[in-house]
Amino acid sequence: MNDPFVAGFVIIGGLLAGIAIGMPIAFALGLVSIGALLLGFGPGMLGILGETFFAGLASFSLVSIPMFIVMGAAVASSPAGRDLYEALDRWLNRVPGGLVLSNLGACSIFAALSGSSPATCAAIGKMGIPEMVNRGYPKEIAAGSIAAGGTLGILIPPSVTMIIYGIATETSIGRLFMAGILPGFLLTAIFMAWTIVDCRRRGYRFGDARRFSLREKAAALPRVLPFLAIIVAVLWVLYGGVATPSEAAGVGAVLCILLVVVIYRMWNPRPLARVFRDSLRESVMIMMIIAASELFAFTLSSFFITQSIAGWIAALEVNRWVLMGIINVFLLVAGCFLPPVAIILMTAPILLPIITQAGFDPYWFAVILTINMEIGLITPPVGLNLYVINGIAPDIELVQVLRGALPYVFCMILGIVILCIFPEIATWLPNAMMGAAR
Numbered sequence: 001m002n003d004p005f006v007a008g009f010v011i012i013g014g015l016l017a018g019i020a021i022g023m024p025i026a027f028a029l030g031l032v033s034i035g036a037l038l039l040g041f042g043p044g045m046l047g048i049l050g051e052t053f054f055a056g057l058a059s060f061s062l063v064s065i066p067m068f069i070v071m072g073a074a075v076a077s078s079p080a081g082r083d084l085y086e087a088l089d090r091w092l093n094r095v096p097g098g099l100v101l102s103n104l105g106a107c108s109i110f111a112a113l114s115g116s117s118p119a120t121c122a123a124i125g126k127m128g129i130p131e132m133v134n135r136g137y138p139k140e141i142a143a144g145s146i147a148a149g150g151t152l153g154i155l156i157p158p159s160v161t162m163i164i165y166g167i168a169t170e171t172s173i174g175r176l177f178m179a180g181i182l183p184g185f186l187l188t189a190i191f192m193a194w195t196i197v198d199c200r201r202r203g204y205r206f207g208d209a210r211r212f213s214l215r216e217k218a219a220a221l222p223r224v225l226p227f228l229a230i231i232v233a234v235l236w237v238l239y240g241g242v243a244t245p246s247e248a249a250g251v252g253a254v255l256c257i258l259l260v261v262v263i264y265r266m267w268n269p270r271p272l273a274r275v276f277r278d279s280l281r282e283s284v285m286i287m288m289i290i291a292a293s294e295l296f297a298f299t300l301s302s303f304f305i306t307q308s309i310a311g312w313i314a315a316l317e318v319n320r321w322v323l324m325g326i327i328n329v330f331l332l333v334a335g336c337f338l339p340p341v342a343i344i345l346m347t348a349p350i351l352l353p354i355i356t357q358a359g360f361d362p363y364w365f366a367v368i369l370t371i372n373m374e375i376g377l378i379t380p381p382v383g384l385n386l387y388v389i390n391g392i393a394p395d396i397e398l399v400q401v402l403r404g405a406l407p408y409v410f411c412m413i414l415g416i417v418i419l420c421i422f423p424e425i426a427t428w429l430p431n432a433m434m435g436a437a438r
Contacts, residue, residue: 141199
């Protein structure tokens with residue numbers, strides 16, 4: 001495999017084959033990397049495999065990932081999601097399609113708490129989908145809106161995906177979080193606007209017949225506001241330079257657990273043990289992918305594959321927006337087959353010098369890349385959120401979930417176009433709060 005492009009084709013083909021037969025992504029990355037290195041360079045490479053594998057985990061910033069996962073798991077395993085949903089429903093029940101808007105709003109807030117799309121889909125979907133179906137909403141709208149709303153979990157800070165991007169590209173995690181705030185609100189607004197239009201088109205011209213008094217609306221807030229305060233506090237200490245992401249994540253996780261115990265009286269150690277068990281499982285999965293991706297990146301670099309691809313893209317004599325279009329198409333296709341963590345770890349280090357050389361802001365690009373990853377979460381064949389929704393609502397066929405989520409794919413593409421026309425939506429807040437990026 002002297003030709004880098006032939007070697008790349010064989011290695012990527014082996015990776016896709018491993019994923020196609022159901023092999024976990026971390027194992028597929030690791031086995032393909034070890035096999036390629038042994039075939040290409042002989043047994044002498046075995047001596048550095050372990051060192052390279054563990055080098056991928058030798059970053060203190062990675063401590064923030066399990067802490068944010070604990071933070072989200074504590075909320076997901078308590079009635080906090082139900083209360084959040086109920087509060088939004090009371091405030092939006094007179095708006096056309098108000099129940100769908102309540103679910104989208106709950107998804108955006110819960111996403112900020114958990115930073116995880118599957119967790120957001122599962123927590124809000126378990127309550128929202130049956131309620132929407134019972135009130136006469138079509139199943140595809142009920143399921144599709146939750147699947148799409150759950151994707152906001154990897155954009156709205158604190159986002160695990162943004163942390164991984166920051167580690168992979170050695171960019172500021174605090175600035176990345178800040179860059180995702182306004183685009184997150186933008187996507188939520190686009191989702192809600194489409195929902196209102198679609199519900200009016202289908203005949204849902206009025207909200208729920210029940211009217212809630214101001215007192216009833218206010219009564220739903222006390223259990224929700226403390227969790228929102230944690231989000232604000234975590235973001236404030238990050239942006240204010242008071243604490244590192246790892247420190248902020250640790251404090252946020254402890255506060256979420258304490259709030260869950262105090263507000264919902266979860267004194268029994270069994271549900272708390274479940275929180276830590278679920279957090280440990282997801283954290284280990286992500287860490288394994290990170291370590292295996294480091295080994296995979298080393299393999300690609302050893303065969304000069306990454307250097308050749310970067311050189312080929314850089315040599316394209318095209319307008320920089322055409323270049324960005326090519327990169328977006330590549331990310332969209334990759335997102336249909338691979339999870340966001342794997343894509344970011346494999347592609348971000350390669351693409352970052354290319355997009356910065358073309359004059360694009362790396363933090364703006366992080367938002368564009370993340371939205372592309374969101375699209376992959378609701379498109380087959382991987383489409384993780386589609387399967388999560390199908391799992392918690394098995395009476396709704398996968399085709400119906402996909403049909404309901406498809407309009408939101410076009411909403412995300414519209415969001416990318418808007419961000420390309422007005423990149424300041426992503427760059428203004430971090431520049432205003434932290435100064436211009438160097």
